[in-house]
Amino acid sequence: MSPLVPVLVPLAATFVLLSSAGALAGGLLARIVPAGSSAEARIPSTTLRALAVLAPWILAALGCLALASPDPFTGCHCALHGLHHPHLCLSHPAFALPLVGPAALVLGAWLIAVTPRLFRLAREVLASTRWAREIRRLPAQREGDIAFRLHDCGTPSAFTVGALSPVIVVDRTLWEHLSPDERRAVLHHEQGHVERGDGLTLLALRLCMALSPVPLGARLLDAWRLAAEQACDLHAAAQLGDGNTVAAALVSVEKLHAQHLATTPPHVPALGVGAGAELERRVLALLDTRPGPGEQRLGNDVLAALLVTLGAAALTVAWPGDTFHHAVETLIGLLIH
Numbered sequence: 001m002s003p004l005v006p007v008l009v010p011l012a013a014t015f016v017l018l019s020s021a022g023a024l025a026g027g028l029l030a031r032i033v034p035a036g037s038s039a040e041a042r043i044p045s046t047t048l049r050a051l052a053v054l055a056p057w058i059l060a061a062l063g064c065l066a067l068a069s070p071d072p073f074t075g076c077h078c079a080l081h082g083l084h085h086p087h088l089c090l091s092h093p094a095f096a097l098p099l100v101g102p103a104a105l106v107l108g109a110w111l112i113a114v115t116p117r118l119f120r121l122a123r124e125v126l127a128s129t130r131w132a133r134e135i136r137r138l139p140a141q142r143e144g145d146i147a148f149r150l151h152d153c154g155t156p157s158a159f160t161v162g163a164l165s166p167v168i169v170v171d172r173t174l175w176e177h178l179s180p181d182e183r184r185a186v187l188h189h190e191q192g193h194v195e196r197g198d199g200l201t202l203l204a205l206r207l208c209m210a211l212s213p214v215p216l217g218a219r220l221l222d223a224w225r226l227a228a229e230q231a232c233d234l235h236a237a238a239q240l241g242d243g244n245t246v247a248a249a250l251v252s253v254e255k256l257h258a259q260h261l262a263t264t265p266p267h268v269p270a271l272g273v274g275a276g277a278e279l280e281r282r283v284l285a286l287l288d289t290r291p292g293p294g295e296q297r298l299g300n301d302v303l304a305a306l307l308v309t310l311g312a313a314a315l316t317v318a319w320p321g322d323t324f325h326h327a328v329e330t331l332i333g334l335l336i337h
Contacts, residue, residue, distance in 0.1 A: 027216020
């Protein structure tokens with residue numbers, strides 16, 4: 001057994017507790033703010049919406065980092081603070097032994113709560129990976145510089161499949177019923193998802209939700225999905241120089257969906273053209289936009305969140321010394337004594 005186990009187990013339990021509390025707070029806040037409200041609409045950035053899902057785990061990681069690295073620019077904090085409470089110190093892991101038992105109970109309860117969701121997500125990822133492998137074997141079609149595959153999906157839909165190497169898929173029935181301009185609009189929309197890496201972002205967000213023992217983040221994930229769709233709508237409008245064409249494509253797809261009365265297969269990670277209650281908001285956003293032709297910079301939300309996290313981690317280590325670290329250790333000591 002590693003000599004660091006006595007301190008790593010309590011740190012892992014602290015991470016679980018902090019992330020669970022953050023997920024609970026975020027989920028309750030999302031339920032308080034009505035969907036489609038002005039408060040929600042004032043958050044246009046897809047990165048900020050992704051951060052709303054990732055925030056509990058980012059903050060928990062920063063808290064554990066502060067605990068594991070108290071003021072690295074000074075001497076040993078254990079000698080300064082005495083032994084009146086347990087210490088989460090990588091230099092003296094034996095001081096954390098009183099916390100191992102309670103921490104193990106916390107981790108065990110957490111594993112029991114999240115394991116079914118993790119297995120379910122793993123099955124969906126494996127099924128999606130196999131399906132993406134089959135799609136890639138189909139002959140590639142091209143429209144300008146956009147590659148895509150035509151496939152009989154069973155429902156008129158367009159989407160990307162695959163997290164690391166996404167592929168654009170368009171149903172043959174949908175393709176045959178769209179006008180040339182609408183075809184280009186759909187393809188540019190899906191290319192926006194590819195360039196943004198939305199498949200990878202969706203996987204990361206769903207993993208965070210699966211790891212939470214408090215399943216209250218569906219509203220936050222739905223908000224990110226809608227923002228991502230709107231961002232790709234605007235990308236397509238910018239490429240075509242006409243938001244009306246993209247809006248017409250959205251309406252055409254919705255009409256075909258209504259005619260076929262079918263749903264997208266559950267194993268397909270459909271990131272493409274959506275419908276239902278979101279359709280009106282997306283169409284109105286496009287009609288209110290007067291884009292000109294040109295390139296629109298698209299970035300991956302998870303990578304942007306990672307950069308923010310790295311900056312916050314550097315600040316956490318450098319400041320404000322061991323004050324937070326000592327306060328948490330003292331609280332833990334009061335709870336177990």
